[in-house]
Amino acid sequence: MKKRWPHLVQWLLVLALPLLLFVANMRIVNGRWFVCWEYGKAGFPPDDYGFSVEERTRLAEVCVDYLATNADISLLADLRLSDGEPAFDARQLSHMADVQFVFHCVTIAGVVIALVWGGGMVALAASSQTRKHAANALLGGSLLALGLLMAIGVFMALSWWEFFSTFHRIFFEEGTWIFLWSDTLIRLFPERFWIDVAATIVGLLVAEAVILGAIGWTWRRKTRPRA
Numbered sequence: 001m002k003k004r005w006p007h008l009v010q011w012l013l014v015l016a017l018p019l020l021l022f023v024a025n026m027r028i029v030n031g032r033w034f035v036c037w038e039y040g041k042a043g044f045p046p047d048d049y050g051f052s053v054e055e056r057t058r059l060a061e062v063c064v065d066y067l068a069t070n071a072d073i074s075l076l077a078d079l080r081l082s083d084g085e086p087a088f089d090a091r092q093l094s095h096m097a098d099v100q101f102v103f104h105c106v107t108i109a110g111v112v113i114a115l116v117w118g119g120g121m122v123a124l125a126a127s128s129q130t131r132k133h134a135a136n137a138l139l140g141g142s143l144l145a146l147g148l149l150m151a152i153g154v155f156m157a158l159s160w161w162e163f164f165s166t167f168h169r170i171f172f173e174e175g176t177w178i179f180l181w182s183d184t185l186i187r188l189f190p191e192r193f194w195i196d197v198a199a200t201i202v203g204l205l206v207a208e209a210v211i212l213g214a215i216g217w218t219w220r221r222k223t224r225p226r227a
Helices: 005-029 032-039 053-068 090-125 131-158 160-171 184-188 191-223
Strands: none
Touching (some): 005 191, 053 090, 053 184, 090 131, 090 184, 131 191, 160 191
């Protein structure tokens, strides 16, 4: 068992790295900066029902704040449109409460994974006898992340709606995440918004996996015994 534990920890870290990067990047794109960046794009579709960019930004920023914090649903229930009407009806508020719950569960899982991954890397890197396993974990996790991204990326490119629907079916009850084109959530976050979210997460993951993989490869070469 004493000889096997570095191998077991190495493979645990390999499997954990793609999940850790995904959760981290999910948190990164859930911010006001991304909303402003999206709505500021020249090709971003305007709202067919009359939201100005300023109105869209105001409402969407509160939505991302709601997800990123442990705010009560009243934060969204109290939102008003420019004509004084509530921004969201009961179905939309219920869905946003579900989204916040899933978002926080994923975040907590990410924190646990980060602690496990960090602790495992420290344990392997602490000794010259096991340091090679830390390097292998970094390289292997990066390669796994790139492989998964390639498979998911092909799925997204060939059938975006099927990917989007499958993702929602995993986390939400059937029918609770489908809304009218005139509903505020669809007007704030049209399909193009989610395509860009997915593309940004994928882009960040690719860059991170390449950088970490290069570090792992270089580190592994240095830990090889010399003849």
